[in-house]
Amino acid sequence: MSIAHQWHALSPAIRSAALDSARDRVGVPELRERAVWESRTASARAAILARADSDRGKPWPHTLLSDFARYWRDGVRTAYEGPAGELRQRTSTAVLAAVLTADEQYVDEAADGLLLLCEQTTWCWAAHESFATARQEVVADPAEPYLDLGAAETVEILAWADLVLGAALDERVPGLRRRLREEARRRVLQPFVDDRRWHWLGLDGHLHNWNPWIHGHILAAALFLETDPATRAQVVELVVDGLDRYLRALPADGGCDEGYAYWWNGPARLASALELLDRVTQGALHPWHCDPLPEVARYPQRMALGDDWYVNVGDGPARPSPRQPWDVLHRWGRRSGDPAVMAQAVAHRKELPEVGLGRALFALVDDDWWQAEPGPLPLPRWSWLPDVQLLVTRQYDGSADGWALAVKGGHNDENHNHNDVGSVIAALDAAPVLIDLGQPTYTAISFSERRYEQWVVRSEWHNVPVVDGKQQEPGRQWRATDFAVRRDAGAEVDLSDAYPTGQLRRVATLDRGEQAVRIVDSWAAETEIAEHFVIAGRPVGHEAGRLVIETLSGGLAELGWDPGLGTGRLETRAVDDDLLAGVWGPAVHRLIIDVGAGRRTFGLTLTRSTRD
Incomplete structure (x- = not known):
């Protein structure tokens, strides 16, 4: 039974009680319940208070119109999104410090941050402010708020702060909570109810991470900030239907075409x-066994290479921050009864x-989480996701030692798409050698018609050939066919439909x-092939048919091919994007081997090497 069916199957009395008593049922106590908050884990408590004390010695972040306008002037997003995010983070940290200590200085700090958020002209990020763009302006109109990720992230802070600090705010700054409710209603709840054209609703069948990301925050705002029962019930009904729409769109194999990094902000x-x-229905809903949620929960372990490296398809770093929720x-995993999912998390x-x-508060009060004993990562020997066409296989079950291989099929109109049909990732002792560069810093062109001007999303910077002088192009019609898994050791895939011309397997x-x-490509005789391989690490040996790489973890990997094809062209590209450089270092490399006429196959073999 779907989530929406479960919700609507509840009696009106149960639904009404869930909404009216949500604050009491959510399991996150308010500041005055000192016994709970003073018993929180010492390490998390110390980290929060250290951050809060450091923040208090600095000026508050300011969001400036000139930074907002840079999106339209020169395409830079981070000039505004950076300080806007710092303001949200500092306010959240102050709320956590206040609830942990009940210290009035932290309550005042939290109140300062909350009011600064309320005073912002817009909560929307410039890249999403299409209302201003339509007016040919760069100044957001408070009378026409755009409901995007920025607005959702901000209202979430207001909602959870009101839940845990409500009484303290009434005592220290009477009237602030009324302002929080007014801003939440005007900027988020009313636009959500009144305008059903938001693209992230997925009413056109195109579902992506914005749907659960925004719906989840709207749910918290409705439960903790909205005081009108009828409006609250209406909002929650719409949220449930929206979440159900997203759940039904997830592939049965539990895959995520947006990749591992966006899995955290989608599923x-x-x-x-x-x-x-x-929680608010006190277990009357039973969502955790709804298909495909049990499979979706296994995605992180299936993508793990070890040592915080992951198979990263689409936008997303290959080595994201390990401090995920x-x-x-x-x-x-506890609710679905999956020990491997729990083991992956607690490790x-x-x-x-x-x-x-909200996630931080849930984590703080989860005693089972803090008391669980970490163990080894449950790295599966192999994982095959047929719906998204992604195979990951490793040398040893349960170990990051040795080689791991990922093979991607799919098509070139996926969410956060890169033109990467047929690309491979190969890692030695967890460290990627043949790589997917992943996500660059977003700018104005990242999601525009100019997206494929970015080098990191083009197929010539993925581990696929250039065929008859042509790269892959964006669009659903450019796809892999006949993707066949070879037991647990690899795959064969037809890439002919991924290119404008040529036949390639x-x-x-x-x-x-x-x-x-081993990677072996074969093609029709009339097809011209230039093999491209994108490499991380430091080249330490290069000759005809052989390239030795010192990997990012200090190992040695050897790439071998027919010496008759010569050395190939080894290019070095400086990485001038901070997000990419944080993963790959100051440079990456690309090996191009022009196979030439008269050949119909090419083979590349990767082995562990020893120092010459």
Whole structure:
């Protein structure tokens, strides 16, 4: 039964009680319940208070019109989104410090941040402010708020702050809570109810991470800030229908075409919203076994290479911050009864996740999470996701040692798409050698018609050939066909439909006996092939048919091919994007081998090397 069916199957009395008593049922106590908050884990408590004390010694971040306008002037998003995010983070930290200590200085700090958020002209990020763009302006109109991720992230802070600090705010700054409710209603709840054209609703069938991300925050705002019962019920009904729409769009294999990094802001956001519904209904809903949620929960372990490296398809870093909200996944595993999911989560336990006041509060009060004993990562020997066409296989079950191989099929109109049909990732001892560059810093062109001017999303900067002088192009019609898994060791895929011309098949395998990865391409005689391989690490040996790379973890990987094809062209490209450089270092490399006429196959073998 779907989430929406479960919700509507509840009696009106149960639904009414869930909404009217949500503050009491959510399981996150307010500041005055000192016994709970003073018993929180010492490491998380110390980290929060250290951050809060550091913040208090600095000026508050300011969001400036000139920075907002840069999106239209020169395409820069971070000039505004950076300080806007710092303001949200500082306010959230102050709320956490206040609830942990009941110290009035932290309550005042939280109140300052909350009012600064209320005083912002817009909560929307410039890149999403299409209302201003339509007016040919760069100044947002407070009378026409745009409901985007920025607005949702901000109202979430107001909602959870009101839940835990309500009485303290009434005592220290009477009237602030009324302002919070007014701003939430005007900027978020009313636009959500009145305008059903928001693209992230997915009413046109195109669903992506904005749906659960925004719906989950609207749910918290409705439960904790909205005082009118009829409006609250209307909002929650719409949220439930929206979340159900997203859930039904998820592939049955549990895959995520937006990749591992966005999994945390897509399916994991859905899990957070469902948990909130589960709590306020006191378990009357049973969402955790709805298809495909049990499979979706396994995605992080299936993408893990080890040592915080991940298979990263689409936008997303190959080595994202390890401080993800792993407690969300742990509770998910507890509710679905999956020990491997719980083991994957607790193996990554840190003080607190980096983002989200609601997620941080849930983590703080989850005693089972803090008491769980970490163990080894449950790295599966192989994982095959047929709906998104992604195979990940490794040399040893449960170990990051040796080679791991990922082979991607799919098509070139996926969410956060890169033109990467047929690309491979090969990692030695967890460290990627053949790489997917991942997400660059977003700018004005990132999601525009000019998206494929970015080098990192073009197929010539993925591990696929250039065919007859042409790269892959964007569009659903450019796809892999006949993707066949070869037991647990590799895949064969037809890439002919991924290119404008030519016929091409690829076989990529992990030979566990030889401890090698092999990539073999074959094509019709009239097809011209230039093989492209994108490489991380430091070249330490290069000759005809051989390239030795010192990997980012200090190992040595050897790439071998027919010496008759010569050395190929080894290019070095400086990485001048901070987000990419944080993963790959100051430079990456590309090996191009022009196969030439008269050949119909090319093979590349990757093995572990020793120093010459």
